[in-house]
Each structure stands twice: as C-alpha cells, then as structure tokens.
Amino acid sequence: MMNKTNRIVSLLLIATLAVAMGLQSFAAQTFSDVRPGDWYAAAVDHMTEAGLMNGTGSGQFSPAGTLTRAMLATVFYRMAGSPAVTGTDAFTDTAAGLWYSDAVLWASRQKLVEGYGNGLFGTNDPVTQEQLITILWRYAGQPAASGSASDASGWAANAVSWARGSGVVDETVSYVFAPRQNASRAQIAAILSGYLKAQTAATGPRVLIAYFAVAENSDVDAVSSASVVSGTDKGMSRYLAEMIAERTGGELFAIRTETKYPGSYNKLLDVARDEQNDDALPALTSHIGSLDDYDVIFVGYPIWWYTMPQAMYSFFEECDFSGKTIIPFNTHAGSGNGGTYRTIADLEPKADVKDGLAVSQTSITSSRQSVSGWLDKLGY
Incomplete structure (x- = not known):
C-alpha cells in the first residue's frame, strides 16, 4: 500500500x-x-x-x-513517479534488467501485487x-x-x-x-x-479563471464577439469562464475597468479602436493581487479588432505570472485567437503559456461539448 x-x-x-x-x-x-x-x-x-x-x-x-500484468505494474510505477529501487523481486518467472523489472519490484514491495503463489507473478498474463x-x-x-x-x-x-x-x-x-x-x-x-x-x-493544481467580458445589446450584428448569450447579459467570455470553473473547480475572477463600455456594437468598436490606437492601459477596478495561491490561470477575453481588448494588457502588466501556467480562451467573430496566445507569451516570458481554445461567437451556446473535450485533454 x-x-x-x-x-x-x-x-x-x-x-x-x-x-x-x-x-x-x-x-x-x-x-x-x-x-x-x-x-x-x-x-x-x-x-x-x-x-x-x-x-x-x-x-x-x-x-x-x-x-499484461508486467505492463500494468509499469503503469502504476509511472503513476508513482518511477521511484528508484534496488535489489530483485522474489518471483521465479521474472528477470532482472528488463523493461518491467523495477516496476514489478516496486509494486511487490508496495504490496500492490502478490503474484499467484508458488513464486509466480504471471508476467505475460x-x-x-x-x-x-x-x-x-x-x-x-x-x-x-x-x-x-x-x-x-x-x-x-x-x-x-x-x-x-x-x-x-x-x-x-x-x-x-x-x-x-x-x-x-x-x-x-x-x-x-x-x-x-x-x-x-x-x-491540485490550484486554478484561477480570470475573464474580461462585456455584454452588448441583443441587436448586435453577426460580427460581435461579446453579444448577449441566451438572453443573459453575461458576455460571452464569462459564459465560457463559468463552464471552465464548473469543470475545474477553479475560482472565478472578473477583470473590470473604470471605463464603462457601450452596449451598442458600433460604439463599442469605436472605443476599442481608439484604445488600440492610443496604446491605452485602461484603469482596472478589480485587482487579484498576488497569484501565489494559484498554479494555473485560465485567461478569457473577446477579440476586438483582431486582438484582445486593451484591458487585458492592463491585467497582464499588473500581475506577476512568473512560474505560472497560463491557458487562454477567447471568443471571436471569425479571426480565431488573433495571434493573442503568442502575444501573451511575449508579455509573460517567465510563464508557461499554452495553446488555448478559441470559440466562434455563433457557437457559444452550443460550445459545452468543445469546452469539455478541451478540458479533457488538459486533464480536467
């Protein structure tokens, strides 16, 4: 045991x-x-x-x-981190120096396997x-x-x-x-x-899901990446963030700004373009402080004008992601992730930035299966 x-x-x-x-x-x-x-x-x-x-x-x-029984012993040995072992096991149908030798020795010493009796392990059974x-x-x-x-x-x-x-x-x-x-x-x-x-x-690991979301009016045209979802005013990034939190048990954190973004799609585009042209760093009203309590940070946002909102730059500048794993996710209207995963990696060179999940704004309400499959592959 x-x-x-x-x-x-x-x-x-x-x-x-x-x-x-x-x-x-x-x-x-x-x-x-x-x-x-x-x-x-x-x-x-x-x-x-x-x-x-x-x-x-x-x-x-x-x-x-x-x-085979030898293969299964090897799987459990790997699950334990392949600890160092010395000596030989007591079975008569195993051999030293083979691919399974350390695993069978470890498993028998841990009382995980007992063999059949009469000194037999049943290596190839x-x-x-x-x-x-x-x-x-x-x-x-x-x-x-x-x-x-x-x-x-x-x-x-x-x-x-x-x-x-x-x-x-x-x-x-x-x-x-x-x-x-x-x-x-x-x-x-x-x-x-x-x-x-x-x-x-x-x-573990300890998970944070940070997201930036803006809800827009229900008459937003087809290229919006932050429109109303299923009659709610969550904003699409929050919609995805809640699914991720439900699956991972992670803590949700909303990235909020002093700027109150308009609900009208066209007006929102104007504000977003002005912020990008000015290379603005919008002031935040929500602050996570230290990330010491977290190992993995999922980061979500919409794509505006082919990149992430300027508020995300404020967030990345404010926090120290050194030694953390960052997993992005985003909504979009046809531009995928807009190259933002590489942008985040450039902004946070001391973090391990993973390839994330980009969800089309037309697929948000039916995205649970794709989000679930993505999290499956991540081990959640």
Missing part, C-alpha cells in the same frame, strides 16, 4: 505534467484506431500524454487489446478487471467498500465493492464491467484516468 503523502505528491506530479504538456502535445499524440467520439478517447489522450500508457506501435493504441481494481484499491490505500461485489472473486470483493460504490467504475459508459473477464486497454485507460482526475480535483 502506498504512503498517503507519497501518493498525493505523485498525483500532483501527474496533474502538473498533464497541464504542462498542453494542447500542442496532444495534437502530436494521435492513434489511427482511436476516434474523437469514442467513449475512451479522452481517457487515452490523458493517459498517453501524461506518459502513463503508450501505444502498441504503427500509430495504434489497440483499445480492444489487453495489458493478461490482466483481469478485478485484478486491475484490486491493485488500484491497494494503491488508493484500501478505502472502505460500499458497492455490490457479488460477481467478483472472494479475494477481490472489497476492491470491487469500493470501485462500484465510489464511482471508480462508471457502468454508464460503453464498457461492461465484468470483474472476472480480461480488462481491455480502453477500460484500463478509462478507469485509471477517471481515478486520477478525481484525485487531482482534490489535491
């Missing part, structure tokens, strides 16, 4: 890696047999981009394939679903059980009961949880990804 402190540190490391790799890494990690709409796609993205699982070669993940759940249960510290386990082997009953009772096993998705059957690679990715995301939500 893993020490609780070490387990939390490992989870924080995984969360940091998942966020730190960003969307550019995800774009490079694609598998020909994993489609975006597949129920396991987000989990595969999460597990492979965090470096916990790999493909099977030739650009494939083999979601219906199995994972496929993992069953109840074996996976039992190892995960031990990794989690053997928490109390509260669900059904009538279909599990006796030795796995507590683990299966915990998995069902705690929601680790989500039987509403497209796989059937049958404890005694072999676990597919897709199932393993889904179960472990779900567990890690739940733990990450409780242990």
Whole structure:
C-alpha cells in the first residue's frame, strides 16, 4: 500500500505534467484506431500524454487489446513517479534488467501485487478487471467498500465493492464491467484516468479563471464577439469562464475597468479602436493581487479588432505570472485567437503559456461539448 503523502505528491506530479504538456502535445499524440467520439478517447489522450500508457506501435493504441500484468505494474510505477529501487523481486518467472523489472519490484514491495503463489507473478498474463481494481484499491490505500461485489472473486470483493460504490467504475459508459473477464486497454485507460482526475480535483493544481467580458445589446450584428448569450447579459467570455470553473473547480475572477463600455456594437468598436490606437492601459477596478495561491490561470477575453481588448494588457502588466501556467480562451467573430496566445507569451516570458481554445461567437451556446473535450485533454 502506498504512503498517503507519497501518493498525493505523485498525483500532483501527474496533474502538473498533464497541464504542462498542453494542447500542442496532444495534437502530436494521435492513434489511427482511436476516434474523437469514442467513449475512451479522452481517457487515452490523458493517459498517453501524461506518459502513463503508450501505444502498441504503427500509430495504434489497440483499445480492444489487453495489458499484461508486467505492463500494468509499469503503469502504476509511472503513476508513482518511477521511484528508484534496488535489489530483485522474489518471483521465479521474472528477470532482472528488463523493461518491467523495477516496476514489478516496486509494486511487490508496495504490496500492490502478490503474484499467484508458488513464486509466480504471471508476467505475460493478461490482466483481469478485478485484478486491475484490486491493485488500484491497494494503491488508493484500501478505502472502505460500499458497492455490490457479488460477481467478483472472494479475494477481490472489497476492491470491487469500493470501485462500484465510489464511482471508480462508471457502468454508464460503453464498457461492461465484468470483474472476472480480461480488462481491455480502453477500460484500463478509462478507469485509471477517471481515478486520477478525481484525485487531482482534490489535491491540485490550484486554478484561477480570470475573464474580461462585456455584454452588448441583443441587436448586435453577426460580427460581435461579446453579444448577449441566451438572453443573459453575461458576455460571452464569462459564459465560457463559468463552464471552465464548473469543470475545474477553479475560482472565478472578473477583470473590470473604470471605463464603462457601450452596449451598442458600433460604439463599442469605436472605443476599442481608439484604445488600440492610443496604446491605452485602461484603469482596472478589480485587482487579484498576488497569484501565489494559484498554479494555473485560465485567461478569457473577446477579440476586438483582431486582438484582445486593451484591458487585458492592463491585467497582464499588473500581475506577476512568473512560474505560472497560463491557458487562454477567447471568443471571436471569425479571426480565431488573433495571434493573442503568442502575444501573451511575449508579455509573460517567465510563464508557461499554452495553446488555448478559441470559440466562434455563433457557437457559444452550443460550445459545452468543445469546452469539455478541451478540458479533457488538459486533464480536467
């Protein structure tokens, strides 16, 4: 069983890696047999981009394939941060100096795996679903059980009961949880990804969602990037920010200015153009102060005249983002992000600025799925 402190540190490391790799890494990690709409796609993205699982070669993940017991030990070893180990294990069917050797030694010493008896580990045997759940249960510290386990082997009953009772096993998705059957690679990715995301939500990273939004009149024409959303006066950036906060548990912060921007679209454009021409730094009336309490800052804004509002420059000048991860998101009327992600990186060279999410103003009310998929890839 893993020490609780070490387990939390490992989870924080995984969360940091998942966020730190960003969307550019995800774009490079694609598998020909994993489609975006597949129920396991987000989990595969999460597990492979965090470096916990790999493909099977030739650009494939083999979601219906199995994972051997040695491979699964290696996944848990990576989840723990691949700690240094010395010595050899007591199994007669393993060998020293191979790709799985350190992982099996570590897993046996942590009492995560016990083998079959008679000195056998079953290195190349496929993992069953109840074996996976039992190892995960031990990794989690053997928490109390509260669900059904009538279909599990006796030795796995507590683990299966915990998995069902705690929601680790989500039987509403497209796989059937049958404890005694072999676990597919897709199932393993889904179960472990779900567990890690739940733990990450409780242990970090600490998230702030800062946004600048201006609500306009409902008669704004089709090129507005800050019009009324679903009859509300939120402004589009706030609409997206609230979805991100709902998913990440992050704290919302509204960037407000002394300038009261007009609700009329044409008048707003005039003010925005004047501010850009003057290279103005509008005075802010809301101030976040120190960012010491946050690790990741989502930053949202509309695109005005092909760039972000001048108020955003005031915000970036006021705050010290050194050592922070910045994840932009924006609304637009056809200009994408307007090159603003690169602008932010130039403004904050000591921060890690990720490629963000740009949502068309015509798609705001139907954007929940795209926002959710984006956050899935970020590890939330």
